Amino acid sequence: MSTQKEKKSWADNIVDKSSNNGDETPQLRKLSDGSYETSMGDLSEPLLRTKFNEQSELPQDGQNSLLQNNIKEGSGKKQEHSDEDKDNQISGGLKEKIVSFIVIRAEETDMNGDSSLSTPDNAMSVQKDLTIRRKKVLRRTPTTFWEDALKFKDGSIPQSIIVAIVIGVACGTFGFIYYKTLEWGLDFFWRTLPEKIVVDKWSEWAYIFWIPLVGMMCSLAVFYTIKYIGEPGDMPITVKYIHEKGYLDMKYAFPMCIASLLFMFAGGSLGPEAPLGGICASIAGWISRKVFKQTDRNIIRKHTLMGMAGALAGFFGSPIGGSFFALEIQSRLGVEYFEHTIEAIFCGQITMAVFRGLAGLDVAPLWKITDTPVSPGGSIYVLIGALLGLFGAFIAYFFKVFHKHVMLLFVKLNLLKPENRLKRAVVGATGFIIIGMFIPYTLFWGENELQTILTNGPPQELPYAFPAKGLIDFKMDSALNCFLVGFLKLVSISFCLAADFRGGFIFPFFLAGGAFGQFIHFLFPLLPVPYACLCIAAGINVAITRTAVATPIILTFLANEPNTISATSSASIVALLATSYMVRKDMLLELKN
Numbered sequence: 001m002s003t004q005k006e007k008k009s010w011a012d013n014i015v016d017k018s019s020n021n022g023d024e025t026p027q028l029r030k031l032s033d034g035s036y037e038t039s040m041g042d043l044s045e046p047l048l049r050t051k052f053n054e055q056s057e058l059p060q061d062g063q064n065s066l067l068q069n070n071i072k073e074g075s076g077k078k079q080e081h082s083d084e085d086k087d088n089q090i091s092g093g094l095k096e097k098i099v100s101f102i103v104i105r106a107e108e109t110d111m112n113g114d115s116s117l118s119t120p121d122n123a124m125s126v127q128k129d130l131t132i133r134r135k136k137v138l139r140r141t142p143t144t145f146w147e148d149a150l151k152f153k154d155g156s157i158p159q160s161i162i163v164a165i166v167i168g169v170a171c172g173t174f175g176f177i178y179y180k181t182l183e184w185g186l187d188f189f190w191r192t193l194p195e196k197i198v199v200d201k202w203s204e205w206a207y208i209f210w211i212p213l214v215g216m217m218c219s220l221a222v223f224y225t226i227k228y229i230g231e232p233g234d235m236p237i238t239v240k241y242i243h244e245k246g247y248l249d250m251k252y253a254f255p256m257c258i259a260s261l262l263f264m265f266a267g268g269s270l271g272p273e274a275p276l277g278g279i280c281a282s283i284a285g286w287i288s289r290k291v292f293k294q295t296d297r298n299i300i301r302k303h304t305l306m307g308m309a310g311a312l313a314g315f316f317g318s319p320i321g322g323s324f325f326a327l328e329i330q331s332r333l334g335v336e337y338f339e340h341t342i343e344a345i346f347c348g349q350i351t352m353a354v355f356r357g358l359a360g361l362d363v364a365p366l367w368k369i370t371d372t373p374v375s376p377g378g379s380i381y382v383l384i385g386a387l388l389g390l391f392g393a394f395i396a397y398f399f400k401v402f403h404k405h406v407m408l409l410f411v412k413l414n415l416l417k418p419e420n421r422l423k424r425a426v427v428g429a430t431g432f433i434i435i436g437m438f439i440p441y442t443l444f445w446g447e448n449e450l451q452t453i454l455t456n457g458p459p460q461e462l463p464y465a466f467p468a469k470g471l472i473d474f475k476m477d478s479a480l481n482c483f484l485v486g487f488l489k490l491v492s493i494s495f496c497l498a499a500d501f502r503g504g505f506i507f508p509f510f511l512a513g514g515a516f517g518q519f520i521h522f523l524f525p526l527l528p529v530p531y532a533c534l535c536i537a538a539g540i541n542v543a544i545t546r547t548a549v550a551t552p553i554i555l556t557f558l559a560n561e562p563n564t565i566s567a568t569s570s571a572s573i574v575a576l577l578a579t580s581y582m583v584r585k586d587m588l589l590e591l592k593n
Contacts, residue, residue, distance in 0.1 A: 234256070237278070280307040323344040384567060386570045424499055458475055476518060537555060
């Protein structure tokens with residue numbers, strides 16, 4: 001009798017039953033092409049497509065007649081049963097025999113559809129023989145590397161390797177162009193022009209007005225870029241679209257590139273890490289969809305994350321740290337899309353090699369805190385790191401509360417309305433400019449300035465600030481002054497975000513953490529500076545970005561302090577857990593309202 005009740009095959013009924021089954025027996029699910037798959041292997045060989053397609057009735061011919069006999073034996077009678085009774089028996093105790101039999105057919109069937117299976121005479125021998133055969137299925141993969149390579153199978157390892165190389169070369173080349181443009185702009189606005197038109201031509205007391213002149217001019221240029229070129233994306237938009245669509249549309253890439261560069265030329269407290277991540281995510285998504293013609297959202301998302309990971313790996317110079325950052329930023333706790341970790345790191349390696357090779361940059365630490373890295377410390381530093389991380393988490397919470405009040409001020413002044421966007425940019429720029437005129441340590445995003453912060457160097461060592469001594473020749477020579485640098489850097493970041501300027505805040509938070517670390521060192525001189533600065537920087541950054549794995553890897557690499565990794569990791573984990581219920585959207589997504 002046919003089991004096509006409600007136009008379902010016998011295999012469909014197994015699918016229905018096994019989907020709700022909680023035991024450990026193999027489960028069967030239906031694929032889009034009409035074939036079936038168990039938890040132990042793919043049943044997509046040609047023979048099985050023929051035998052077990054959507055229209056199949058309960059098998060009665062040839063070797064498959066064993067299934068019919070087993071069902072009758074299981075009932076204890078040879079009388080005719082209803083379709084429902086047969087379905088229940090199939091999904092009951094004999095389901096394992098049936099599915100195991102199918103698994104053997106998948107194992108024994110070669111690529112041409114021929115089968116060498118000789119069917120045992122009774123159900124007991126089937127069950128006994130399958131226990132050993134099932135282990136073989138679990139050890140096998142449906143195809144080999146070369147088969148997937150020849151077919152260029154979607155989502156396979158060979159495809160991922162080729163796509164990672166293409167994305168890595170593309171993103172590494174773009175990163176080089178972006179970096180060189182940024183380097184040229186900073187040198188032109190803050191070194192070349194002052195030397196040509198300011199030094200020895202203006203009165204020395206008037207030098208300070210160079211900061212508001214360049215800062216306001218470039219900030220207004222950001223506003224007109226957004227108005228006439230288009231809305232640039234940012235990190236919240238990037239994360240949102242990766243979750244929902246698997247990629248970020250290319251329409252955000254060019255406006256993001258121009259807006260972020262102009263704002264960094266202004267000396268604002270946001271950096272290139274977030275724009276680079278978003279732009280390279282867009283490039284990678286476009287390559288996946290347009291060049292490799294991918295349509296599956298999960299595969300496109302994997303390629304998009306490759307591009308984002310590559311950008312951060314190249315920028316930080318740390319393939320593992322940068323790649324993990326791209327994956328962790330997608331979630332509030334842990335590594336989301338962890339199944340793409342290896343491909344992301346591989347693409348990060350390629351992107352970093354291309355970017356740093358073209359730019360002539362060594363893959364090396366960026367800062368030097370002490371003449372020699374700190375020696376390995378005892379386990380007490382794990383506890384010290386946890387306490388410093390907790391202090392960093394408290395600073396991050398303060399920043400959240402402070403930024404919320406800044407946003408409320410902007411709301412009260414009606415600056416969040418679209419028609420008042422120019423006023424919003426002016427107010428935000430005024431905030432970071434005034435702070436920078438008094439304390440030049442707070443200008444720019446901090447990647448290059450951190451060397452001076454971490455060593456308590458004089459303002460003349462700042463690489464781009466002009467005039468370096470500012471209005472009051474401020475120096476980091478006391479605990480109070482170090483605290484003021486950290487505090488006012490956070491205020492500067494808040495005004496930049498509130499004004500809707502585009503850029504990343506990873507390095508700005510690192511700089512604030514370094515300043516607060518120097519403050520702690522002044523209070524507790526026996527605490528080594530690397531521990532104080534790196535642990536607090538990690539705590540602040542992790543509390544905001546939720547990147548507890550990537551942050552200590554990046555910090556200890558850039559500072560050339562590998563022996564602080566345990567303390568920095570402790571600080572990161574404690575800060576993450578302490579702020580688990582702190583809503584990040586208060587600081588980021590609220591800007592879109």
